[in-house]
Amino acid sequence: MAGASSWSFDERDFQRIDRLLQGFLYDSGARCTLLIDRTGQLVTTAGEKPEFDSVAFASLAAADFSANDQLAAMIGETEFSSLFHQGERESMYLADVARRVILVVLFDNRTTLGMIRIKVKGVVRELSEHFSEMFSRTASAPAARVEAGFVDEAEDEIDRLFGDL
Amino acid sequence: MSMINYASREINCKIVYYGPGLCGKTTNLEYVYEKVAPNTRGKLISLATETERTLFFDFLPVDLGAIRGFKTRFHLYTVPGQVYYNASRKLILKGVDGVVFVGDSQVERLDANIESMHNLYENLSEYGLDLREIPFVIQYNKRDLPNISSLDELQRELNPNGVPHFEAVATRGIGVFDTLKAVSKLVIKSLS
Numbered sequence: 082m083a084g085a086s087s088w089s090f091d092e093r094d095f096q097r098i099d100r101l102l103q104g105f106l107y108d109s110g111a112r113c114t115l116l117i118d119r120t121g122q123l124v125t126t127a128g129e130k131p132e133f134d135s136v137a138f139a140s141l142a143a144a145d146f147s148a149n150d151q152l153a154a155m156i157g158e159t160e161f162s163s164l165f166h167q168g169e170r171e172s173m174y175l176a177d178v179a180r181r182v183i184l185v186v187l188f189d190n191r192t193t194l195g196m197i198r199i200k201v202k203g204v205v206r207e208l209s210e211h212f213s214e215m216f217s218r219t220a221s222a223p224a225a226r227v228e229a230g231f232v233d234e235a236e237d238e239i240d241r242l243f244g245d246l
Numbered sequence: 247m248s249m250i251n252y253a254s255r256e257i258n259c260k261i262v263y264y265g266p267g268l269c270g271k272t273t274n275l276e277y278v279y280e281k282v283a284p285n286t287r288g289k290l291i292s293l294a295t296e297t298e299r300t301l302f303f304d305f306l307p308v309d310l311g312a313i314r315g316f317k318t319r320f321h322l323y324t325v326p327g328q329v330y331y332n333a334s335r336k337l338i339l340k341g342v343d344g345v346v347f348v349g350d351s352q353v354e355r356l357d358a359n360i361e362s363m364h365n366l367y368e369n370l371s372e373y374g375l376d377l378r379e380i381p382f383v384i385q386y387n388k389r390d391l392p393n394i395s396s397l398d399e400l401q402r403e404l405n406p407n408g409v410p411h412f413e414a415v416a417t418r419g420i421g422v423f424d425t426l427k428a429v430s431k432l433v434i435k436s437l438s
Binding site for chain 2: 089090091092094095118119120121122124125134136137140141144147148151226227228229230231232234235236238239240242243244246
């Protein structure tokens, strides 16, 4: 059965992306960043470990970004490439990366919105290059597949977890 | 679009519950939330109106645990069923790996089921997806109510391709896990 197209993310991708995010955190003074794919899945985080439920956070942030994309289209814009939500102590800045991923930056009053905005521009450019390269590599390679035996084990686990409920 | 993250050794799959307004999509997720072991599920997030109608989506992550070293997780979503929320419905389908169509068995909801099924086909086609090619199951809900269509009629109207189907009474949990088991196994198979 043909599923929807998948993409995969390996150790080298992780190291390169993590280096970019660590550099951004150092330069901008932000607390933490999360990379979330547009379908609501968390790709990675850098900086202070989030104390909240990052899986739920990722699904909400992706929905927020997608809803705003539609709003942009309605007023004749192709997209809002970034969003800013201001809180009393904590704020967040969301930026598009290569139309497939969202960079979420959490920051407090140890830095400023202006600084975040300037530094996000640079890191988004570098991340976009890397992700575009990653996506074109995935598109030209055979789809990532799980190893033999995975399906049988997963099916057993599904039966065990959902079996007698 | 399942994402295989080799760096953190995680596989996440997205399953969407679709169907007309008040057919029981949220009830399915609430039952799953209530019954699975608390350490295998995350928080149930509901973006709903004050009258508890789904406004944007409900979201529930369920962990299958580590399979061959990969932490495997299903992200269960519902869509808002009401006709006028189509823009939101379309957004939730982005990157879907498997679909559950929850049909309302009541005779007077047959047209609403058919309309919602057409809408599902249309919305998926905008992402270049064809329901006949992705993991898909149908649940006929509310089988305990008095004024319901026969299973044959529902099958004829909603399931011409003969995908797996389940009768359910989601408020009592009947058929909820049979449905989830079937769609999650199809999704897992599609990864191989």
